[in-house]
Amino acid sequence: MRAKDFFEAAQGLPIAPLDHIVGPGGVIVVAPHPDDESLGCGGLIALAQAQGRAVVVIIVSDGCGSHPNSRSHPPERLRALRQEETREAATALGLESSSVLFLGLPDRSVPQDGAAAEEAADAIADVARNIDASAILATWAHDPHCDHQAAWRIAAMAHRRLQTDRALLAYPIWGWSLPPDAEVGAAPEGWRLAIDDVLALKQRAIAAHRSQVTDIVENDPPVLILPESALEPFKRTYEIFLRGSP
Structure with missing residues (x-):
């Protein structure tokens, strides 16, 4: 199916x-x-979180690739800032900061296989067992970013390790930007989740990632921050979750 038709169907x-x-x-x-x-x-x-469920957010990469030439925020400082922002975002959504786990794999180079990917999958599977997770969610396999595709593969590895009927679901981030005629496989299967009641919390969480939506981090050449046009899909009153296959 073409990307344009896929996302029309997904909506x-x-x-x-x-x-x-x-x-x-x-x-x-x-x-x-x-x-x-x-x-x-x-x-x-x-x-x-409002239902009292155990929720754990696992960040796969270190986030240092967003501003690779920054003098104000070299890698260690940028890594710390992005972790701080993520904890603030989690708090906005009702989570404890301890519910966020950072795996620290290299941004822009998250491995899709090999020892580091296997270790990441082991870590995710361990957390799933510890909180009795009934679902693992990861970025869509066709998202146009190598790290997003790698995160899906790692999550699928973790899912296979569990050997249960836990759900494996994909959430698209930048798939909307694919060329309209790009082939993305079969028609979408899954659901939309209505988030009207918590949309304001989601927007507060997105705004907490200041290094991505404002120019607080200097970089040479300047890095394009997420413009309002790119954030429009995330203002919808629903989120899309696609049934995945490991």
């Missing part, structure tokens, strides 16, 4: 309650970079 997926989408247990959100968790799953995280 017509049925609205379903949280329990139907993620099952009865805990929820793990696997995000390739700090901010993807808020963009793609901010509403789901807030709703799950």
